[in-house]
Amino acid sequence: MTTTSLPGRAKVFRDAAASRLALTGDWTLPHYVDLQHSIAAIAHDVDASTTVDARELGALDTSGALVIAELLGSARTQALAQDPTIPVARRALLKTVGDALDTYCHAAPRERRSSLSILLERIGRATESFWKQSLKLLGFIGMVLQAIAATVWRPKRWRVTALVSHIEQTGLDAVPILSLLSFMVGAVVAFLGATALATYGASVFVIDLIGFAFLREFGVLLTAILLAGRTASAFTAQIGSMKAREEIDAIRTLGLDPIELLVLPRVLALLVALPLLTFIAMVTGILGGAVVCFSVLHMSPAMFLSMFRDDMTLGQLLVGMAKAPVFAFLIGVIGCMEGFKVSGSAQSVGEHTTSSVVQSLFVVILIDAAAALFYMEMGW
Numbered sequence: 001m002t003t004t005s006l007p008g009r010a011k012v013f014r015d016a017a018a019s020r021l022a023l024t025g026d027w028t029l030p031h032y033v034d035l036q037h038s039i040a041a042i043a044h045d046v047d048a049s050t051t052v053d054a055r056e057l058g059a060l061d062t063s064g065a066l067v068i069a070e071l072l073g074s075a076r077t078q079a080l081a082q083d084p085t086i087p088v089a090r091r092a093l094l095k096t097v098g099d100a101l102d103t104y105c106h107a108a109p110r111e112r113r114s115s116l117s118i119l120l121e122r123i124g125r126a127t128e129s130f131w132k133q134s135l136k137l138l139g140f141i142g143m144v145l146q147a148i149a150a151t152v153w154r155p156k157r158w159r160v161t162a163l164v165s166h167i168e169q170t171g172l173d174a175v176p177i178l179s180l181l182s183f184m185v186g187a188v189v190a191f192l193g194a195t196a197l198a199t200y201g202a203s204v205f206v207i208d209l210i211g212f213a214f215l216r217e218f219g220v221l222l223t224a225i226l227l228a229g230r231t232a233s234a235f236t237a238q239i240g241s242m243k244a245r246e247e248i249d250a251i252r253t254l255g256l257d258p259i260e261l262l263v264l265p266r267v268l269a270l271l272v273a274l275p276l277l278t279f280i281a282m283v284t285g286i287l288g289g290a291v292v293c294f295s296v297l298h299m300s301p302a303m304f305l306s307m308f309r310d311d312m313t314l315g316q317l318l319v320g321m322a323k324a325p326v327f328a329f330l331i332g333v334i335g336c337m338e339g340f341k342v343s344g345s346a347q348s349v350g351e352h353t354t355s356s357v358v359q360s361l362f363v364v365i366l367i368d369a370a371a372a373l374f375y376m377e378m379g380w
Contacts (some may be wrong), residue, residue, distance in 0.1 A: 007031040008057075008064060010038045010071065012045040021046055024056040027064025035064060039071045046071060052080055060090045065097040074101040133359075140337040144267060147259045162265035163272075170231045170266075171273025175280060178226055182214075182281040185222060186288030189213055194297055203297050207307045210289035215316040216375075219282035221368055223274060224327040228360035232335035235266050236356040239339025240349040248340070258340075267332035274328035275321060282320065319380055323371055330367070331360045 008027035013020045021042075027035060052072065069077040077098035081091045151157045193209040239262055242248050248258050286308075293299045338356035342348045 006058065007034045008038065008067075010035075010042055012042050012050065014045075019045065019047075019050045021050050021052050022056065023052065023054045023068070024058070026058040026060075027067060028059050028061045029063040032063050032067070035067045039067060043071060052076070052083075054080065054083060055085050057086065057090070060093060062093065062097065065090075065093050068094065069097050069101050074098050077101070137334065137337065140340075141333055143259055144263055144333055144336075147257065147264055151260060151264065157260065159261070159265045163269055166265050166269030167273050169234070170227065170269050171277055174226065174230060174273075174277060177230075178223060178277055178281055179284045181226065182219070182222055182285040183288035185218060186210060186214060186285035187292050189218070189285075190289035190292035191296065194292065204299075204307070206289070206293060206297065207299075207304055208311050210286055210293075211308055211312040212316065214282045214285040214289075214320075215312060216320050217368070217372070218285055220278045220320045220323050220327065221364070222285075223278045223281045223324070224331065224364045224368075225361060227270070227274060227277070227328075228331050228364055229357050231270065232331050232338075232356045232360040233353045235332065235335030236338040236342075236353045237349060239336055240342035240352055243340060243342045244344045244346070244349060263332075263336045266336055267329060270328040270332040271325055274331075275324040278321060278324045282317070315380065319375055323368065326367060327364055330363050334360050334363065 006025040008023065008025040008031055011022045011024075013022060025031075065077075068080070072080065075098075077094055080086070081095035081098060083091065086094070190206055190210050193206040194203050197203050197205055197209075239248075242262070248262075251258050251261060290301075290304050293304055294301065335356045338352040338359070342352050
């Protein structure tokens with residue numbers, strides 16, 4: 001003999017004195033939809049004076065208890081859990097669901113805002129983030145300068161082996177790609193200049209265009225951009241990986257200074273390598289322009305060298321080379337600083353590596369623009 005479960009029902013009976021809510025049948029998950037319809041039909045008839053009759057209540061699970069609690073509210077559900085006519089297990093379930101509803105917090109409705117307010121908020125947050133990042137960068141620069149001042153007069157604390165190794169990685173290994181890049185850019189600049197100046201019959205001034213472009217701007221700028229993408233990211237990844245493996249904490253435990261041990265060799269290596277690479281970029285860029293002059297404009301090498309020597313001065317070279325140490329210091333500091341900010345996961349290493357490249361490029365272009373305006377005002 002099998003028994004069939006009857007779906008739960010809720011009915012309200014009214015007499016002259018009061019109203020009574022009768023709960024019958026099984027209040028379980030299979031009947032959840034029917035239970036929702038049942039309470040929706042009588043919800044407006046149930047008030048604070050309605051008594052609850054649960055003597056014919058059948059099976060009860062969490063979903064059924066939730067429906068009852070939604071109908072009666074948290075306080076009356078907990079009061080129903082004290083009814084001695086209900087089995088102990090079902091009373092405990094009703095009390096648990098009532099307590100849960102009592103402590104449940106509904107999410108506050110999201111405020112509808114205009115697109116303008118959202119845009120202004122994002123601009124404000126970006127400005128605040130930029131200001132905080134600038135302060136962190138200035139603080140880290142101060143720490144690096146303090147470490148340099150503390151070690152420059154103590155040769156025993158110089159990391160010569162690490163310095164030479166980083167000079168090789170950041171400088172010597174970058175020569176092929178930088179030479180090829182500068183040569184191609186020099187050829188493109190010469191070709192475009194020859195095409196534009198040919199209209200005015202002034203193709204010969206392509207030599208001056210190439211010289212001024214690479215001695216003042218392109219040589220140092222191409223080098224700095226290449227090292228910002230190649231070296232700053234490498235510094236961040238190296239130090240960030242050490243941070244993730246807690247090697248930097250181990251260095252501090254041994255009583256060593258991570259700035260002196262990890263940052264100074266990298267920054268000093270860039271201070272040596274970037275000016276040398278800048279000179280190489282200038283030479284190869286001018287050589288690329290000269291090849292175009294020889295092949296397209298049919299200039300002789302003697303004519304090219306003669307005009308270049310007469311029109312270009314040592315001051316043009318110094319104007320470009322003066323920016324190289326500044327770019328080298330900032331690229332090295334930013335790359336190392338982002339490495340120290342890694343939180344410990346591979347995702348964090350990738351995020352800060354990307355951030356170091358973006359910040360380095362932004363700072364390089366910003367400083368270069370400011371230097372160009374300064375040189376123009378000074379007449380250099």
